[in-house]
Amino acid sequence: MARIRTIKPEFFTSEDIVSISPLARLLYIATWCEADKEGRLAWKPRTLKMRYLPSDNCNVDDLCAELTSSGLVVLYGDGLAHIPGFAKHQHVNPRESKSVLPEPTTHVDRKPSHIPRDIRDDIMARDEGRCVRCGSDDHPQLDHILPQSCGGPHVVENLRVLCRSCNAGRPVSGKGLDDDLAKDGLSLKNLRVKFGVDASNLDLHAQVGREGKGREGNSDASRQDGFEEFWEAYPSKKAKPAALKAFKTAKINGNLPLVLAHIGVMASSEGWTKNGGQFVPMPATYLNQRRWEDDAAPNPVSERKWI
Numbered sequence: 001m002a003r004i005r006t007i008k009p010e011f012f013t014s015e016d017i018v019s020i021s022p023l024a025r026l027l028y029i030a031t032w033c034e035a036d037k038e039g040r041l042a043w044k045p046r047t048l049k050m051r052y053l054p055s056d057n058c059n060v061d062d063l064c065a066e067l068t069s070s071g072l073v074v075l076y077g078d079g080l081a082h083i084p085g086f087a088k089h090q091h092v093n094p095r096e097s098k099s100v101l102p103e104p105t106t107h108v109d110r111k112p113s114h115i116p117r118d119i120r121d122d123i124m125a126r127d128e129g130r131c132v133r134c135g136s137d138d139h140p141q142l143d144h145i146l147p148q149s150c151g152g153p154h155v156v157e158n159l160r161v162l163c164r165s166c167n168a169g170r171p172v173s174g175k176g177l178d179d180d181l182a183k184d185g186l187s188l189k190n191l192r193v194k195f196g197v198d199a200s201n202l203d204l205h206a207q208v209g210r211e212g213k214g215r216e217g218n219s220d221a222s223r224q225d226g227f228e229e230f231w232e233a234y235p236s237k238k239a240k241p242a243a244l245k246a247f248k249t250a251k252i253n254g255n256l257p258l259v260l261a262h263i264g265v266m267a268s269s270e271g272w273t274k275n276g277g278q279f280v281p282m283p284a285t286y287l288n289q290r291r292w293e294d295d296a297a298p299n300p301v302s303e304r305k306w307i
């Protein structure tokens with residue numbers, strides 16, 4: 001089901017819209033097309049760049065920062081985003097597929113989880129592999145500015161490189177955290193607003209302790225929760241037993257929403273729809289190669305004009 005989105009004349013004169021750059025306005029419109037019927041999407045700036053601004057010479061991270069800092073897009077959960085004004089402005093076709101992404105207000109990570117490799121690589125490259133606080137390159141580590149235990153998401157805007165000693169010394173809760181954030185001109189309150197984290201949902205410090213603990217020891221090779229959801233969403237239904245085996249091996253767990261979102265994007269892409277879906281990878285291949293960690297394929301630039 002193709003997505004159709006509505007744009008109203010007052011969009012162009014709304015105060016929050018005119019205060020962002022023209023390309024950020026265009027990217028904002030693009031997020032409506034990327035979002036599902038509830039206004040939720042996987043937040044992948046590079047994919048947005050390739051799909052919606054394919055030939056523009058621009059820094060997509062800066063454009064994304066305009067959208068998030070203005071509150072037009074709110075980040076949440078594990079690399080997800082939602083568009084607060086979506087339901088108010090859009091009249092979505094009732095036949096459009098229902099959202100497979102969790103509700104923003106109820107979705108809270110219960111334990112630290114894996115940072116997608118492409119995001120990890122982006123951060124290391126951006127910060128040149130050095131601690132952004134002291135410049136040391138001693139054991140550079142990815143740090144969540146708003147800690148995961150406070151609901152801080154795995155998104156570019158919330159990640160940075162710190163050296164081992166700067167990272168180890170960071171408080172993860174309470175006044176200590178607020179004082180620590182103040183060193184960078186930030187505050188817990190503002191970060192919670194920025195990332196759409198509802199403080200009333202969060203009292204996780206006792207459960208997860210210091211960020212980083214609990215990364216090991218939680219895997220369960222027999223876990224297959226979510227496989228049926230994957231199978232239903234995936235456009236090719238070949239070799240289900242092999243797919244189940246690959247699903248277990250891939251240990252998708254908390255990444256299931258991202259996987260489903262990626263499948264949703266790819267299912268309507270040219271690559272997966274041409275020749276009757278002949279080029280959709282086998283489900284087991286998709287899982288074994290962790291294809292959801294790739295950027296979605298770019299849309300080709302159309303030669304047809306808008307008017």
Ligand SMILES: [Zn+2]
Nearest residue numbers: 131134163166
């Ligand atoms: Zn340091």
